[in-house]
């Protein structure tokens with residue numbers, strides 16, 4: 001089994017159902033998505049990313065493991081997108097019910113969710129519905145993320161994960177961190193984004 005891929009594969013498999021649930025709260029790919037939906041999405045994501053990125057940046061073990069938190073931050077991209085739409089990012093409420101960022105393994109599980117979402121961002125950007133497509137290049141810094149560097153940064157992160165999550169216990173701890181990160185995000189997004197109605201009822 002490829003040692004680089006195994007812990008990441010476990011993170012992906014063990015959070016796949018939660019990813020699907022999170023997607024239901026992101027309505028910006030709906031055919032009828034409006035600018036208001038997009039603003040709500042940016043604000044909700046900023047409210048979650050900003051304080052969580054602060055926690056990751058303050059984690060000594062992550063830095064020592066080679067995770068460059070300041071370079072990986074995407075809250076400033078969300079703030080820039082809101083400014084481009086004439087919204088004030090300083091007025092956006094910040095989430096306080098965050099996942100625990102304790103051990104290095106747990107912190108890597110938390111970071112996995114934020115880092116992995118850079119891959120989905122590109123997918124979303126390419127499929128924005130008509131009312132939002134015109135925002136590309138103007139208010140889509142967050143979805144663009146690290147642009148052409150996205151793949152290389154993901155591979156760097158995968159290498160850290162492979163190096164540090166080298167026991168079953170560490171892997172399990174990381175999965176717990178990743179799962180909690182999705183769960184807290186879903187709790188945060190649910191009242192802040194347009195309800196998915198039937199799709200959500202079906203999933204529950």
Ligand code: HEM
Pocket residue numbers: 008011012019022023026027028029112113114115116117118119120121123124185
């Ligand atoms: C409409 C909403 C979303 C869509 C359509 C979407 C779509 C995708 C797609 C297509 C990928 C795979 C990309 C690739 O492998 O190149 C992906 C990966 C990922 N997304 Fe999302 N995503 C959405 C929302 C989210 C949210 C809100 C989060 C959490 C912040 C998230 C976290 C992740 C993670 C962690 C991965 C990496 C999975 C892995 O390969 O291990 N996604 N997403």
